[in-house]
Amino acid sequence: MNDMRYIERATDMNETKITARDVHVFYGDSEAIKGVDVDIQARAVTAFIGPSGCGKSTFLRTINRMNDTIPSCRVTGGITLDGEDIYDKRVDVVQLRQKIGMVFQKPNPFPKSIYDNIAYGPRIHGLTKNKAEMDEIIEKSLRRAAIWDEVKDRLQAPGTGLSGGQQQRLCIARAIATSPEVLLMDEPCSALDPIATAQVEELIDELRQEYTVVIVTHSMQQAARVSQKTAFFHLGHLVEYGDTSDIFTNPKDQRTESYISGKIG
């Protein structure tokens, strides 16, 4: 029995959640992503690192089609989620973003109560039948985002009245309230102080038990602390991708070596 469980877990660990094949992204005539291939592993944290302007955020946004909102932006190539083409014409983008949630650099709670910030997604997706079910989702999401104890007595207070670190955990709670499978995080700690950063990093580590997490970060220390896989981008190319420990201790490409040793970027 124990052996079986071990085998199941081991198989799980190598399961691919997202694939990208020959992905190019253009803003008008300018090519920001130049032919990226990658397999992103399920229930692991993958960090995207690289110098400013190398295309980390652009590539991250292709994964839940956030680039669709930028008129000049064009994506070619293929991206799949569990084998399904997310750029297929029949894909409902609202449903896609329920499966692939996103947390942004700057905490962006809605100008609503803490409760309504979390309830927003479940309401538009019709995930609950009554208030008791909604209350349950609110509590569960806030607990998972490690902020329940701080806000449970003031759920009707405005989300914008929380501290920056609390707002970011509220945004993470909001992102997980619709039970996504993947969480995309674009520099989620860049506006936070070291204590709030540590809390969010701890949370990211817990989230990977259930979710596939992809995080863009400028901090190599953060990538080393929170991720199991790292992708190094340079000038629109994915230069190197592998186990985080290998990328940081034994990079194969000279450009990766230069970046992690502080010579470029």
Ligand SMILES: Nc1ncnc2c1ncn2[C@@H]1O[C@H](COP(=O)(O)OP(=O)(O)OP(=O)(O)O)[C@@H](O)[C@H]1O
């Ligand atoms: N909305 C946009 N319109 C036009 N060009 C854009 C847009 N967003 C990004 N770019 C360009 O695409 C390239 C990649 O930018 P992107 O923001 O993806 O890089 P990044 O690695 O995330 O950078 P940073 O670390 O500074 O956030 C850059 O040359 C940038 O100027």
